[in-house]
Amino acid sequence: MDIILEKLALAIERGKVNLDSPYPPDLKGEIGADELTKKALEEGIAPDSILNNSLMIGMGKIGDKFEEGKAFIPDMLIAAKAMNAAMAHLKPYFESGEMELKGDFIIGTVAGDLHDIGKNIVRMVLTGNGWNVIDLGSDVKAEKYVETLKKYPNAMVGISALLTTTMMQMEFTTKAIKEVSPDTKVFVGGAPLSKEFNDKIGADGYFPDPNKFSKFLANLEMME
């Protein structure tokens, strides 16, 4: 692998956003994902090579460490921030159609619930993994998901809840989505949820952590 792509993958894995970012301390004073991506493009490396042979590798490594209990949510978040800094340079190539994002993903916290940290973490990780995430925010009614699906008909949907009172709304929302679009995949997440609850409400999957979910989506995309 090109040296610059190796450095970029490491910057993503370690969460080195740019020259000014103080984290991680041992990389202080060095350029980060922002400058490295710019440099890679200037050196003529193809954008899709930067994405697949560097950025995704960096995200994959930190994700694996997270699953193994060797990294924690702060590490995932700072890596996702570095990833987003790199992706900003690739944005024109996505907009021109030269490169394609993995797909559309609609996300929101269910009606009645304002907890959005978990949902925001999933948004960051999915964006960092190349998905076009449409974030509807918190306290999102079923109609809003349905309405957004009209604009993004091939999107998958993620619904989050943190209260036992609001998780019951997930069933209503899932049914409303499936009623107008039976093939739309609906995923649920949040601390009080379980696989049993997911099965009971007819959703397509419950994932306790963002990395496992991101990997699942990547596999799903490959199968389709």
Added chain:
Amino acid sequence: MYQSFHYSPKFDELKIRMKNIIATMGYPAGDIPDGYNQILMELFEKAKGIVSPQCGFVIVPQGSSSSSNGTVTIGGVKFKTDKIVSSPLKKMSGSALFLGTVGAEFDEWSKVTFNAGDPLAGYIIDILGSEIAESIADWVTDKINLYASENGMKCSNRYSAGYCGWSVAEQQKIFKFFPENFCGISLMESSLMKPHKSVSGIIGISSDIKWKDYPCEACNVNHCYKNRNV
């Protein structure tokens, strides 16, 4: 109609446990990387200017608990608490119901920081807010203990709807004991408090009630922040 007390404690009076924040971030041994610790300390200092703690309680002299039914009755209002809560309250003769909040500005700070492209800081602020809210609950608990002791009474541990098998929906009943917007806190239909970083609960009072630790071994809620089994 019940005797109520309202306070605005100073930030420095709160006993905020940094080790809890660090553990919630994923570093149980307190072995937080230096870079994150620096961010945490900077945010902690900034929080001092953003937090506006408020808390208070009402004293309800009538109260009883049925450990066999898993219910607690306060001032004629029956709470379906589950036995985890009703059991240690079986000797209660009265109760204090409390509310506390870090203030509305804090919610905005967390949200704006996360969405402004600093998710790590937004995440840490959220955890910081939860711990500050818990320290406000500790502060008001101390006040309730003082009130009880001055009146020759003792207090139980504190219990909150949403924990220990007690449905969060029952929080609606707790709020009925307080004047509207007490401490600036309101309750949504879903029983979510606004501001988000707020606490509510009950404490049993009587001459012979005992403080008992939370029976985490009897509970299967793994995501509870009080869970000592995790």
